[in-house]
Each structure stands twice: as C-alpha cells, then as structure tokens.
Amino acid sequence: MSIFRISRREELLTRFAPITEKPGTDRRMRAAILRARRSRSVATAFSYQQTFDKAIANLVRAIPVSNEVAEWFRNEKLIPRSKRTWKKTAKNPAVLSAALALAVIAGVVLFIVMERVSEFPGAGTARKMLTIASTTDRTQLDVVEAEAGSLGDFFFMKYRLEHYDVAPEFAGLRTTACRVFDDDEGRRVAQISVREKRMQFFLFPAERDVKEARPREFSGWRFVEQEGWTGAVRVRDGVCFMAAVRGEQKELEPYLAEAVQRAAAGAPER
C-alpha cells in the first residue's frame, strides 16, 4: 500500500485545509494535505479546490473597510494575540526531549548524591566482607561455641587483635564458629558465625586518613548492601564491626533497632 494513499478521514480533513499555511496547523491535517497532493484519485480535485479557495480568499481580502469602521480600530487594542500556552509548549518535541534529558541527568545526579549520602569510611571494605559472607563455607571456620561478646578477649589473646570486640547490641548472641584471616590488602579480619538469623559478624580495621594517619570514624550504624546481603556497620577505637545478614536493609533495620534498645536498657541478649 502506498504511503500516499489517502483515507476517507484524511479526505474529509482536506475539505477544510487551510487556504494558506498556518503555524498552528496540526500534524493530521498536514499529513492529509500531503497525501491529497500525492494521491492519484484526489490530487486534481484538491488542486482545483485550493485554487478556488485562494481566489475566494483574495476576494474576501478585497472587502473594503470604510473610514468610519477603520476609525474604530485606529486606537483600539482589544483583540488578544493568541499566546502559546504552556501545554502547547510542553508538547513540543524539542522541549519534550530536553525535559527528558534533564530528567535523566537529574536522576543520575540524585543517584550519585544518594550513594554519597549513604557512603561512609570503610563502606568499600564492608562490601567486600559481604561478598566473603555470601561465599563462605561453614567448614572454612573453626567451631567456637561461646557468647559473641567474649570473643574480643579470644582475638586479643590468640591473634593480638586489639579492640576486635563484638558490638554490645550483639554481644549476648551464641557463636557457632569463627576465623581470622588476611584480606586482599593484608588487613586482619575476624569473621564470626552466629545461630541467630544465621548472621555473620566481621571485625576489620577502620579506613585510615592518609594525611593524619588516624582511623576515619563515623557515628551510629550505617548500612551496606551487596550480593543479596546487608550489613550494619559501626566503628569503635579504629575497628569496624559489621553484622551481616542475608536479605535487605528493611529486614535488618528493625532487628538492629530492637537490639540497640535492648543494649541501652541493659537487658540480656536472646
């Protein structure tokens, strides 16, 4: 089928096609005119119609306007010029594409800002630990059944790891296994497995400020997510503690809030 084949509706539209080109003519009308000009069946009749319409429009333009009438609009400014409405402006393809581009840029900027906001010193290492948590086999850890809070002394006595203490919020939980290993940057990492929610704890050195050679600290608990695991991280005395659980932040957050409350009240852990 030819692209210039004119439909009945288009043929109908051409019957009131603008006599001269007007900027506000819509797309359907423009397409109908184009098809009418190229269509074998209606091109001739349409060209006759156009010359007929032009001749009459010229005659209309020749209608004299008397001096008396002309006086009325010599000083009058009454007819508002049609303004381009904001809706019409918004439908302009150029405006639409610019708006879309701005929206994408805004989205990217927002994403980066949100990422920066949720970033904290040591977030990168915490993510690496979550990857380790997701791949750790139970047999890689040594069986240690004890209260998590007591492992700080164990790490100090056995591995000389100072301040590698489990956060008080999780100190009462029973451990099943643990290990100490060096990560890919040679930092000592303690990994503990607990029964509760099949969580894993990680203790690792906090990120250091290169200029001042001091651990970079932050307040409260921060969350990281990686490979289906979520970790809640806090830093004390230059050591980061992370409680990692399989799942999303929304699952860990209420559990942590409860644990924090319990720890604040001095209640024993489950």
Place this chain on the structure above:
Amino acid sequence: MLETNQNLPQLYRFCYLMTGDAMKAQEAFQATLREAALRSAQREPPKDRLWFFRDARSRCLVVGEEGLQPEAIKLEESDVSPHAPGQVAQLNPEQLAIWVSAAPEPQRSALAAYYLDEFTPHELLTLLDLSPSELAKALARGRRQFQAWLNATTPADVYEE
C-alpha cells in the same frame, strides 16, 4: 496580555460576509467592540480573538434575521472548476458577501470564517462549534453550490478553449 488590533479588519469582513450588508456588518462589528471595551473596563477582557468572532457571529445572526429573508430553495451544485479563479475574478466582494449571507446556518458561518483565511482548522472547529465532518460537509457543499452559481452568472465561453 498581548493585544493587537490587526485582526479587527478581519472581524469587520467576517461581519460583512455574515450579513451581506455594510450597515448591518458595521452594527454587529461596533456592538462587539463595545462589549469588548466594556469587559476590558471591568477588568474581564475577552480571553482570546475567537471571543470576538463568536460574539460577532451571534450578533450577525440576530441582525440577519431582521428585514428580508432569503428563500429556502435547493441550489444547483457543480464540481469545482479549474476556471473558478477566473470566474471569481469577475466578481466584486459585495456579490460574494450577498451569496454567503444567503446561505443557511451553519454553512454561512462556516464559509465566512473559512474564507477569511484567518483561523487554523482547530480554531475553526472551536469557533463554529462543529465536528470535522459537519464543517467538511458545509464547505464542500458551499463550494459546489457557489461553483454552480458562478457557472450561471459568469460567461462560460471565456474559459472554453
């Protein structure tokens, strides 16, 4: 609000086509402008130019009902001819206005508004409050009837080769 008076001659021509009489056209035209001036003075100016044409149209219809009325007869129809521009050139604007003003509504308003060559198709439909098919039908029939009238009133032998 931006304002212009460049459309006012067109408004007068519209009234003239609608009434076919300079006095009646002037009456409707002036009444519309007075109403617009009054609204402007009351800080409720007409929102767009279509208001003027809509107001003038209703006034023209009222004015047109006074005096002699055209007889309702079935007019001859003829296909639009390639010689039409030459035939139209033999007419004066008054003849055209009389012919248009004698047409029944809404054909009269449709012809008057369309041949002003002032409005976009969308504006035409809004002004006349017609559907696309109604407007198309009114104009197509108007052309055919006007062509038949041209054939009857202008010498045909001029165009025979």
